[in-house]
Amino acid sequence: MAQRQRQVAERILQVPAVQSLTTFVGVDGANPTLNSARLQINLKPLDARDDRVQQVISRLQTAVATIPGVALYLQPTQDLTIDTQVSRTQYQFTLQATTLDALSHWVPKLQNALQSLPQLSEVSSDWQDRGLAAWVNVDRDSASRLGISMADVDNALYNAFGQRLISTIYTQANQYRVVLEHNTASTPGLAALETIRLTSRDGGTVPLSAIARIEQRFAPLSINHLDQFPVTTFSFNVPEGYSLGDAVQAILDTEKTLALPADITTQFQGSTLAFQAALGSTVWLIVAAVVAMYIVLGVLYESFIHPITILSTLPTAGVGALLALIIAGSELDIIAIIGIILLIGIVKKNAIMMIDFALAAEREQGMSPRDAIFQACLLRFRPILMTTLAALLGALPLMLSTGVGAELRRPLGIAMVGGLLVSQVLTLFTTPVIYLLFDRLSLYVKSRFPRHKEEV
CATH class of the missing domain: 1.20.1640.10 (Multidrug efflux transporter AcrB transmembrane domain)
Structure with a gap:
């Protein structure tokens, strides 16, 4: 990921309107997974460049489009922002379900439907379910005959991959923590799990593969929650020629077309949610102002x-x-x-x-x-x-x-x-x-x- 990020940074710095950039890679408050990176691009002053922000964004997307395996999402930083989270694009829309299976079933359908709308551009989601995970299916009967409990299996796996702190080395200038981990250099991949040794009832050791079947499956890289329920966030931009109101109405029409079940709820977030609230309250605000003026003028002129x-x-x-x-x-x-x-x-x-x-x-x-x-x-x-x-x-x-x-x-x-x-x-x-x-x-x-x- 760091190598691809350097490639993206080199392409971006070649654009004349870019002055400098700062890159972040790895898991932090904005990047929930290891395959994500974040860049903060500083443009030259307006009098030193000929292109507007949206034109610069188009040039940057064209410059990075030829890099394989990389998807770049850009959004301008607003002077006045009400978004509480960092997202790939300017507007957010969430899909929430009561179970993870229901969420994984409806996310691809809704994303494909939103990507086909002309009122939306650069539609993406934070749902990534193609991560590799190892599933350890323990044969409890075999483990019981050998005197191995599930707690023993948990402790062995935690000793190997849980970064258990077993000691601390103190020096005159510093202190160093000693972390126990399995040596995966000689046995990479799933073979590292098969070579983990467990202590049986008679004091001997048996490999984990003797009592468990190890499988490799796809799993989500991260699972976000909102109000204790799994949720995924769709991010999108509004293309030129359309307004945010057009995009919001198109999304609401798509919801009705898909006929989402009762255990699936949707909600706009950030500036899109504020836009909806503002439109709903502005009409009543204007009506209240007109009524107040009528009362004052009526009293004044009798x-x-x-x-x-x-x-x-x-x-x-x-x-x-x-x-x-x-x-x-x-x-x-x-x-x-x-x-x-x-x-x-x-x-x-x-x-x-x-x-x-x-x-x-x-x-x-x-x-x-x-x-x-x-x-x-x-x-x-x-x-x-x-x-x-x-x-x-x-x-x-x-x-x-x-x-x-x-x-x-x-x-x-x-x-x-x-x-x-x-x-x-x-x-x-x-x-x-x-x-x-x-x-x-x-x-x-x-x-x-x-x-x-x-x-x-």
């Missing part, structure tokens, strides 16, 4: 209708943000949703400035609703334009940024710029129209259902 006029500006901001994201080819991720939530407060003030002036003109100057909202549009146009431009110019650096981590901040700027532009153009026309429509609706309701004053 009206049930005018808060709706003010809130009517929010759809234009949302449409503008979504159109900007589509035109820029950006995904509707968590950062973009934060930008849309920010637009709710910024865009709403345009209607507040007009409605507040129009209501004051009606009550204090006796203007008609048409003249009042017309005068409000004329006098409040400059403050509305100035505040919108201030917010717009503040969001432009986020949208046009090209430095390190710009991919994380860019959707926020795109959503804010698109929403502000569209809302600025449309709300100056739609808000007066909606104001007059609701005023006529209010007059119609009052004429249809007049209030009768009681005489005292």
